[in-house]
Amino acid sequence: MISTTKLKSVDFYRKIPRDLTEASLSGAGLSIIAALSMMFLFGMELSSYLSVSTSTSVIVDKSSDGEFLRIDFNISFPALSCEFASVDVSDVLGTNRLNITKTVRKFSIDPNLKPTGFEFHAGPLPTVNNHGDEVEEEYSEGSVSLNSGNFDRYSHQHSILVVNFYAPWCPWTNRLKPSWERTSRIMRQRYDPEMDGRILLGKVDCTEEVELCRRHHIQGYPSIRIFRKGSDIKDNHGHHDHESYYGERDSESLVMAMEALVSTLPRESHTLKLEDKSDQTVDAIKRPAPLTSGCRIEGFVRVKRVPGNLIISAHSGAHSFDASLMNVSHFISHFSFGKKLTPHMMSELKRLTPHLGSSYDRLTGQSYITDHGDSNANVTIEHYLQIVKTELVSRKYSQEFKVFEEYEYTAHSSLVQSIDIPIAKFHFEPSPMQVLVTEDPKSFSHFITNVCAIIGGVFTVAGILDSILHNAIRMVKKVELGKQF
Template sequence: MVSSTKIKSVDFYRKIPRDLTEASLSGAGLSIVAALIMVFLFGMELSSYLEVSTTTAVIVDKSADGDFLRIDFNISFPALSCEFASVDVSDVLGTNRLNITKTVHKFPIDPHLMATGTEFHSGLALHNINHGEETKEELPDGAIPLTSGSFESYTHHFPILVVNFYAPWCYWSNRLKPNWEKAANIIKQRYDPESDGRVLLGSVDCTQEAALCRKNHVQGYPSIRIFRKGSDLREDHGHHEHESYYGDRDTDSIVKMVDGLVAPIHPETHAVALDGISNDTVKHLKKAPVTGGCRVEGFVRVKKVPGNLVISAHSGAHSFDSSQMNMSHVVSHLSFGRMISPRLLTDMKRLLPYLGQSHDRLDGKAFINQHEFGANVTIEHYLQIVKAEVITRRSSEEHSLIEEYEYTAHSSVAHTYYLPVAKFHFELSPMQILITENPKSFSHFITNLCAIIGGVFTVAGILDSIFHNTVRLIKKVELGKNI
């Protein structure tokens, strides 16, 4: 066995007996100063170790062919009804998607942008409508022309008032007119207004009664509305809560719809039966908008090529007066790219100083058309988008931490001969910003920490030795002079 004496011979740190050492006041002071310097330098080194250094480079966008870009939005339109609000997407490759509904939600709002009801679901109501055979046959007027002066008296007199809000210049209104008049004559004979008095069909010319149409938030022509006597009257300047009919517009369908509305009403007392309206009628009726605004929110996915996100009034069976459409809007939120998870959001706060912080450039901004009733004004936004990708090396394997899409925005208001829209034209830069994190290794931190302790300890020892020998030398010189 190796003796303990031989093991002790390799001791690098041989000890001096305490009786042979001497403590001094100067040494104690220098030791305290050295300890404070060590603590200070340790804090500086620890801060440097925890701090993330980054390098930034501009490179060609590495997105793979076929990648899609997500656009999240929340935009309020005080003068666009949810009844016709449509979100469309197009791009330079020929993609053209109209009236996206799967990932888009619409909520009616008032002029102050406050919600006035639950989510509006249009479904297939505005498409694939049967208009009947087109005819130029002249039929006697069966529907009663209504005006602002007579409208209220009719709504209070008849339990059911079915009104066609139309415009003489509208193709779809002219297509509906013969079927509407024929249906009105059939209903008049079946439910005589004098003896029966349960239902009446009327018509409103919105070019002559513009105020009445605006009061009932009619934005597309023709609009068939059902007004019920009594409980539907609100204390809101006499405005009626009523329903819209979105079913087929041929004569038989209109008559069947009216029969379904009248059936529950007793012909003498005008009391409503308990069984209510038939399901066949209800499925084509929806609550009409009580306000003329709409908040459109949701997301769409687009190809990473120049394109357009367009919000406008759209219908396959209605016409719109472009001079009356007002596309003023307030952007609550507009962003590009995937939604950031809470975990990544924490890292993003650390990385924000290295990003441009322009991913919400339009948020909270209002774009208001000052012209009365719209006056054919389109509001456009030109967005230039740049991708910023952050790479982290905090783990053993390099991985992407976050993809951030920043954009610049330029907006303009322009007159148009076509239907006004709110257009967001987006174009992605072919270059991207690559931000790489370069954290310091733990071994580097330990090495520097040892260097700090050993260096300060050594320097302090040298200074103490110099000071101690200087004092001894001075004392010897003074002693020699005295002798």
């Protein structure tokens, strides 16, 4: 057994009897200052331990998301109709995808960017196989010429008014003209406007009746609209509610379509019996016309990770457009690459790397508006985007864990005069490099060591200062006593 006396001999912290010690005001002051210093330095060390330390490096992109890149967008076009608005993508490898609809949604909006109805389901843009009659022949005018003065009167006189909005310079209009007039004559013979009045075919020259065509949101020629009596104007802020015809344009197909429209009305004794093949009729050849001239386009597309273009423009395989009247002004609510970050992920990104994330959605809230006029006609708006991937990695337990990744980009925009149909073009170019941000957690043992160093260091320094101060006071007292004697 080791005796108590021998055990005490190894005591590093030998005690001085309390009655041999003396308290002083200077020592009390230094003790208070030392305690406050310890608390302050401990708080600083704890804050440093809890804060995130990161290191940034630039490496060759080793993306795990494959060869494709996702683009999310929400863009409003106050002067581009949903009827013809098309989302196209292309890249330097020769890939071309036109009128993407599977992952894209369209909503009609007014000039103030407010929605005016439900989602616009336009379906695929039409590709007309039969356009005009095979044999051209002399024809007489069969359709009624409409203008701002008589349009409303005719639409209220007839149960169905089918109107061809055209432009004389349009080649598609000239190809449609023979079959349209022939169809008009046939329908007049079968349904005399004065005796029957259920259907009438008319036409509007949009180069002469500009305001009338604008009122019905005509942007492509020829546009065939179907107006039904009593439903032209609904109680929806005065917006026109009608339908567009997208079927074939030869006289036989047009007559079948017109007959199908009449068949939905009360039949009279002289109404002709439709052929069986007309039962496929109306829904396949007509769809709701846009309520307004604006469109909000939202959704996403997947593109290859190579330089390419996302293009939004008016597109149709069976219509012509007046480039001087087209306007692709737009407001961007969202435009980002890669997976869409949730608000929680964005806040986490800001916490870990405050200098990142500011370019994740750089175009948000930006508007690119051109006033309609001669000086601003045929204006294409182009955006040049440089994309860099940023990957955040956490290093714990000697292993690396990927927290999340995001794509940041720079954007430069310009307005370009063009003789072609104006477009909104987003040219993107992914960088072959990526930014790697590594989170380096601090060791707990390092934190404890620093805390001990703080306590011991402050205690030692305070003891040295107290000793110096105490000896200085003693010397002063000795000097004063020496002077007295």
